[in-house]
Amino acid sequence: MTTPAFHRIVRRETHSPRTVAMIIAVVILILALVYVGVEIVLDLLTQPALLAGPEAALAWIVGLPTAQPAGAVVAGGLALAVVGLVFVFLAVAPGRLPKHEMTWPDRAVVVDNGVIAAALAQRISDETGISRDHISVGVSHRRVDATVTPGPGGSLDAAGVHELVDAEIAAYQLVPPVATRVRILRPPESDLDR
Amino acid sequence: MNDTNRALNRTILLLVGIVFVALGASAVIVTVWPPAAEYWTRAGDAAGAWVDQAVEATMIGTTTLSWLAIAALALIVLLVVVLIVTAVRIIGGGRSHTVFRSGAQENPLGRVIVEEGFVSDALTHSLEQRDEILFSNVTANDVRRQPVLHVSVTPRQNTSPRDVVEDVDQLVTNLATMTGGDVPTFISIHSGLRARLADDQRRLA
Numbered sequence: 001m002t003t004p005a006f007h008r009i010v011r012r013e014t015h016s017p018r019t020v021a022m023i024i025a026v027v028i029l030i031l032a033l034v035y036v037g038v039e040i041v042l043d044l045l046t047q048p049a050l051l052a053g054p055e056a057a058l059a060w061i062v063g064l065p066t067a068q069p070a071g072a073v074v075a076g077g078l079a080l081a082v083v084g085l086v087f088v089f090l091a092v093a094p095g096r097l098p099k100h101e102m103t104w105p106d107r108a109v110v111v112d113n114g115v116i117a118a119a120l121a122q123r124i125s126d127e128t129g130i131s132r133d134h135i136s137v138g139v140s141h142r143r144v145d146a147t148v149t150p151g152p153g154g155s156l157d158a159a160g161v162h163e164l165v166d167a168e169i170a171a172y173q174l175v176p177p178v179a180t181r182v183r184i185l186r187p188p189e190s191d192l193d194r
Numbered sequence: 195m196n197d198t199n200r201a202l203n204r205t206i207l208l209l210v211g212i213v214f215v216a217l218g219a220s221a222v223i224v225t226v227w228p229p230a231a232e233y234w235t236r237a238g239d240a241a242g243a244w245v246d247q248a249v250e251a252t253m254i255g256t257t258t259l260s261w262l263a264i265a266a267l268a269l270i271v272l273l274v275v276v277l278i279v280t281a282v283r284i285i286g287g288g289r290s291h292t293v294f295r296s297g298a299q300e301n302p303l304g305r306v307i308v309e310e311g312f313v314s315d316a317l318t319h320s321l322e323q324r325d326e327i328l329f330s331n332v333t334a335n336d337v338r339r340q341p342v343l344h345v346s347v348t349p350r351q352n353t354s355p356r357d358v359v360e361d362v363d364q365l366v367t368n369l370a371t372m373t374g375g376d377v378p379t380f381i382s383i384h385s386g387l388r389a390r391l392a393d394d395q396r397r398l399a
Contacts, residue, residue, distance in 0.1 A: 005337040009344075009380045018362040019285060030274050037270040040263055058245065062238030065224045065231030084214025086367040091208035100382035102355065104306070107363055107379050111355045114385030132352070152396070161312045171356055189218030 006108035016095035025087055095143060103173035113139040123168050124161060136175045144169060144178045149185040158184045199284045276361060293334045293341050294375045308373050310334040320365050326353045328388055343379040351389045358383055
């Protein structure tokens, strides 16, 4: 019964709403429109224009190809086009947030990637006895990267850590699933190297 | 979570973006490419002549005012109002204050109405007791006309998200037993500044 609702919630929680970008775009549009309106009103009241009256503005637009300095026109045009491209990109890109869905019976669960990374690092630290400060874990949309630096003179079996991370990840049942990568860095010769 | 119309958000962004790209690109092209400049000037002159003629034809009586300017002004005001109304309507909505309601027939406990405030207080107080949970917030939202409980939890760093969900799940189940009705529940687990600043180990006390 609640599956479509849950699906909707999880999708909305794991993707950006783009509300801020929309508001910025709308505010820019409104400011431009208000400016044009003010110029028209000033012209109707035969008051001096703020920058250019409607007639002068139209003439400037018609004369754009020969407007000076040409460099400024090109730069302004490019800047406007870049802002436009950013808006188009934001409209089309999925806007995925750094979160994962966790499969759970009868509940919808969404977890920040940072929480998963910290929990994995803690688990590795608990199991291997390596200090938490020498373990870094990064969780992205489809992969987990764990980097472990064993203590001086110590060594560590990458396969073991891999297995450990895989087991922990399997317990979370993340959607979408993540692939694990483990890197064991060479331990420093002595404590002084740290 | 709210009822923000995200498709509309993106549609507005796309349209504004395309307009900006078109304007910016035309400005660049007519400046650096002579054939385009020629075309632009010709089209511009034609449009200018048309505007002059239109202004002439729409003069109000013997004044120097043109209906055209008034119409342009009215159009601008209309557009601004539509933009503001759309932007405000897109955002927000979807809050629900009654989490659960049941009649005497369907519920062995009798007629029960559960409000958001009660559930929120009950769950946040229970979660506050747990040392590994730094912050929690409970709200009720309407999703597809159905109240859904949203439990948002920020645990201490290095806490297993599985343990946190298990705790919350248990609390919600207890609440359901007490009130006689299970409410669909969405649990979100957050990291963030609060988690990063707090000690990452549980206090043993």
